[in-house]
Amino acid sequence: MKIAIAGTGYVGLVTAVCMAEKGHHVACVDINEGIIKILNSGKSPIYEKDLEALMLKNKDRIVYTTDYKKAYKDAEVIFIGVGTPEKKDGSANLSYVYAVVDQIAETVENDCIVVVKSTVPIGTNDKVEKRLNENKKNNVKIDVVSNPEFLAQGTAVEDTLHASRIVIGSDNKHAEEVMLKVYENFDAPILTTNRRSAEMIKYASNDFLALKISYINEIANLCEEIGANIDDVAKGMGYDPRIGNRFLKAGIGYGGSCFPKDTKALHWLSNFHDHELKTVKAAIEVNEQQKLRLIKKSRKYYDSFEGLTVAVLGLTFKPGTDDLREAPSLVNIPIFLEDGAKVKAWDPVGIPNFKKLYPTEIQYCNTIDETITGADICFVFTEWDEIKNYDTSKFQKFMQKAFILDGRNCIRNDKGNCIIERIGGI
Template structure:
């Protein structure tokens, strides 16, 4: 099949590369000419494990091309996938301006009958709106059929999530269009759920809102565990064995971030208010997450009394491991809170430093290793659970710190800390703190 993909962000690029990998001829289109130039050279502008290898292979085998020229990219396409961003507006609703621009470009340059697939995360009713825009501005006499095909990719595992998806949602009012999209994805051997367009649009928001709520729930339980003297890890494990609940997304910590959960929860809440349907559960999900993102700072303030003049080493900047994405990352709020309280932050992240500079700015110091960040620090904050940090020789970090105090926002170092046996203060989330005063303890 000839497939065109509009947008080369995480979703568009991952989708385009994987469709080429299963044998389709794919053209990825983006208005950013610099990004297209980079992609033509076989280099990914985003950090995503496994992406570079597939990118190079499919370019070299002639199944994957890139262009900023819409007429060139669309002239053979019988399936057009829209995968542009739908960021959050100031009032919480999804900003559809990129989608509207994409529809305008399509209307001007489509030259043959095609199926237009909206893969971008959009509010209920958006596919109908896009179809209305397209039909109202078409330059050529062609037939367009619409399909809603929401994505469920996780940054850091986007390739695996595409090639080994749990399900593929296809929402359409046209049986032929639905069958064509099934044919496109059939080599993946993934279960299909066929539904109407509006339900497909709602499935994406409902899924992400539920997962975000699950995270906020276990974080609220973690705070309760600390007050009650219980262990949230044991509680989560006990809950997870229940097949009705499951263990996924029951890891207590400092909250969710990224490009999906924060904006999708707020967008769904905005929709509920527009429709006059109360959804206070989502309001509480957001409130708990905002509180959780400043949890480490609260713990540090409780321990020190003040952060003025304190040097805090921060390990991790991206919102999760295996990505350089800084969107809604907890590190942003943490860094700003520490500096606002008079503290100084020295941070290290394996891949996200460049993007962090653009978001956080020069209010903190960026270094090239965990040891460099920890040198002379009064406390160490674990913000992102990179494998590199889990495998650290913590004793080496403690030796260069001014005070041996660790605030672990991801509960990933306790077993290592317990083996050290030297004086240390260790403060996890939802678990008993570990205070070792001397080597005999």
């Protein structure tokens, strides 16, 4: 089929490449000429496993362009995969979605399906359809479908090609049949429902996972007080198939582009409808507090970071991505700097993005050895394999004092040669 996709971020670009992999002809649209130039050079503007390889493999079926008029005018299906960042009040900013909607209304010359893949508040698809029909320039039929994404950064390609489920929210049979054709070569269970249910499935899923993370973090914090070990507790819980073992890894909180904004957006929406989701509100509050957990632990050793050399291992919010959004490093490093610490940082892929925020204030290092050399204390914010497999004897060898604050419970201290503070027990 002839498909156009608005957006070249995690959702838009990954969707475009995976649609091409399944045999569709895709035009990937972005208003940023710089990004399109990067894509046309065969490079990806985001760090994502397998993405560039699939871009190369399917280069004859993908066009990257800023010319939305040409891309949309005769497309059979147009996916909207642009960002919906949070506003200051926690609600979703839909300006990018509506900008694309207006471009589509101005441009399309044939009947088509507009698919909202961006995460949007419940009822947005109805508003999109109304706006399209009120503003379309040509006498065409435009159906709107909700088709939320369930990808995770770091595994986005795999999550799209081998999805846990495909949700199609449509209010008419024709649109549903077209979408089933779009996904006929995808090996995944498909749920067809109405648009509002599809929109809610996305929020309910993400917020449930955020709840699970905040819950295990609260249990971990209590384990520290009562002498229990959170790793064993989580393992014991995970054997129960009703609970499962995923998202039971204690740490210093969730981050990224989805969980923080989606919990806040659903909480805002529930308040707007005078039906506050107290569990979601609690998950948000717990997560914000959890990001400072290591700072509190560090006070056992130092009242202030003034004059200290602080080593930071991991800048991104999770391994496998260069995304910094809502990363614990963004909360903690400013505190180190404000206190007067010298900060040395290492991350295998996140440094270029972090340099945009702190170009000169931090010493960026090429290796873990270099980062911890001369440090008085070390903070672990991301569980990269290089950190998990690091020889702990080197902490004692290279650091002034081998104090490690492990925010991801990923460092083993089998030799007992370091003082390691973990989340939720010894």
